[in-house]
Amino acid sequence: MTRPIIEMKGVVKSFGHFQALRDIDLNVKEGEIVVIIGPSGSGKSTLIRCINQLEEHNGGLIIVDGHEVGPRCNRGVLTEVGMVFQSFNLFPHMTVLRNVALGPVRVRNLSWREAEERAHRLLTRVGLADQAAKYPSQLSGGQQQRVGIARALAMEPKVLLFDEPTSALDPEMVGEVLEVMQQLAKTGVTMVVVTHEMGFARKVANRVVFMDGGRLVEEGHPDEMFGTPRDPRLRSFLQAVLSH
Amino acid sequence: MSIFDTFLNWKVFVQTLPLLLSGLSTTLTLGVTAIILGFLGGLLLALTRLYARAPLRQIAIAYIDVFRSIPILVLLVVIYYALPFVGLRLSPFGAAASALSLVSAAYSAEIFRAGIEAVPKGQFEAAHAIGLSPWRLMSDVVLPQAIRIVIPPITSNSINVMKDTALASVVAMPDLLKQATQAQALAANPTPLIGAAVIYILILLPLVRLVGVFEKRLAVRGR
Numbered sequence: 001m002t003r004p005i006i007e008m009k010g011v012v013k014s015f016g017h018f019q020a021l022r023d024i025d026l027n028v029k030e031g032e033i034v035v036i037i038g039p040s041g042s043g044k045s046t047l048i049r050c051i052n053q054l055e056e057h058n059g060g061l062i063i064v065d066g067h068e069v070g071p072r073c074n075r076g077v078l079t080e081v082g083m084v085f086q087s088f089n090l091f092p093h094m095t096v097l098r099n100v101a102l103g104p105v106r107v108r109n110l111s112w113r114e115a116e117e118r119a120h121r122l123l124t125r126v127g128l129a130d131q132a133a134k135y136p137s138q139l140s141g142g143q144q145q146r147v148g149i150a151r152a153l154a155m156e157p158k159v160l161l162f163d164e165p166t167s168a169l170d171p172e173m174v175g176e177v178l179e180v181m182q183q184l185a186k187t188g189v190t191m192v193v194v195t196h197e198m199g200f201a202r203k204v205a206n207r208v209v210f211m212d213g214g215r216l217v218e219e220g221h222p223d224e225m226f227g228t229p230r231d232p233r234l235r236s237f238l239q240a241v242l243s244h
Numbered sequence: 245m246s247i248f249d250t251f252l253n254w255k256v257f258v259q260t261l262p263l264l265l266s267g268l269s270t271t272l273t274l275g276v277t278a279i280i281l282g283f284l285g286g287l288l289l290a291l292t293r294l295y296a297r298a299p300l301r302q303i304a305i306a307y308i309d310v311f312r313s314i315p316i317l318v319l320l321v322v323i324y325y326a327l328p329f330v331g332l333r334l335s336p337f338g339a340a341a342s343a344l345s346l347v348s349a350a351y352s353a354e355i356f357r358a359g360i361e362a363v364p365k366g367q368f369e370a371a372h373a374i375g376l377s378p379w380r381l382m383s384d385v386v387l388p389q390a391i392r393i394v395i396p397p398i399t400s401n402s403i404n405v406m407k408d409t410a411l412a413s414v415v416a417m418p419d420l421l422k423q424a425t426q427a428q429a430l431a432a433n434p435t436p437l438i439g440a441a442v443i444y445i446l447i448l449l450p451l452v453r454l455v456g457v458f459e460k461r462l463a464v465r466g467r
Binding site: 052053054075078079081082083085087089090091092093102103106107151152154155 | 372
């Protein structure tokens with residue numbers, strides 16, 4: 001529980017003239033649950049998308065599990081990082097079971113039989129064992145996102161990134177996804193979660209990170225962050241999101 | 245002479261039917277060959293245009309632009325009558341298949357490119373995130389979706405290729421049109437030409453209808 005599995009040092013990312021990330025320093029220890037909050041456009045998503053190189057950072061250093069990641073890095077490191085997307089991004093032409101089994105077969109070299117066994121186990125874990133033969137379009141949003149989680153887990157990654165996993169869901173389906181994530185947090189997997197669900201952040205996070213304007217403004221234990229926020233920007237953000 | 249004697253002469257039609265059918269089989273062989281080669285070449289060109297490094301990509305773009313600009317008939321004549329001067333002598337079938345495939349590949353390439361670009365970005369990202377290699381990303385995730393999207397325009401292009409096979413008659417290939425004109429000369433009656441026209445329509449009309457069906461199905465499924 002001590003070695004940082006993710007180290008970010010002075011990470012910079014810009015899109016043209018827009019500075020999305022300014023000098024980000026962030027370490028995540030193995031087994032830690034880090035929740036990133038902040039107003040939209042503050043760079044939260046960009047930050048975690050740099051960790052698995054869906055965005056290439058322009059400066060600074062990102063080290064995952066002891067290996068630097070970048071445009072020419074070994075893809076092996078990146079397979080240790082799983083991601084759950086806001087819009088699920090399931091493969092629409094494959095059954096749910098195939099969606100989950102594909103990665104283990106193509107990347108981990110499991111046989112289809114082994115991979116489908118693993119997929120069945122994971123689908124059971126997220127409560128979707130009976131939906132394995134369906135196609136993503138036949139599932140509700142909440143079910144699709146749980147498949148998304150199972151698909152990420154199937155690679156047995158060391159780190160799981162969640163990019164606003166409940167933001168595209170109807171309100172009544174948010175709970176089932178958060179429930180699965182909460183169960184997951186107990187298993188000791190490292191999680192970095194970008195979310196607007198303050199309840200989840202408060203209950204599950206070991207550490208909450210607040211971002212604004214591409215900077216990491218304040219971080220700390222959820223009790224401190226929500227109880228005694230220091231930075232005025234964090235205070236006004238919390239006021240805005242917690243007032244309703 | 246009545247219209248039935250001149251254009252719809254049953255006796256002439258029956259007499260020349262075997263010739264027409266042999267022409268039809270040549271036409272179909274040529275068309276199917278060019279459609280398959282054009283499909284494969286188009287896919288390769290589209291991937292090169294989208295993902296290859298600088299010089300290769302420019303070559304693909306130049307190829308696609310040039311071969312969409314040249315009339316097939318001109319290309320066919322060049323291949324059949326000009327290339328022998330540099331020692332490359334193709335049979336009528338070889339020349340026609342080459343001309344049709346080269347042009348069809350250029351059109352198919354643009355169709356495939358549009359199809360690949362229509363696959364949502366999130367699909368590429370999800371494939372990256374589970375660590376698929378670029379090759380697997382294409383073969384497992386992107387192309388199956390892209391090809392579904394391009395079935396109507398690819399079928400449309402295939403119909404065009406099938407129709408353009410008639411141009412092969414100018415390089416003396418015994419296709420349906422060539423055999424029909426031959427039969428017309430033999431029988432001194434244009435009925436075989438009418439017969440050939442009807443055969444073209446009978447072969448292609450179902451395909452034309454099929455494009456409509458595909459398009460409707462895609463529109464229903466497309467969210």
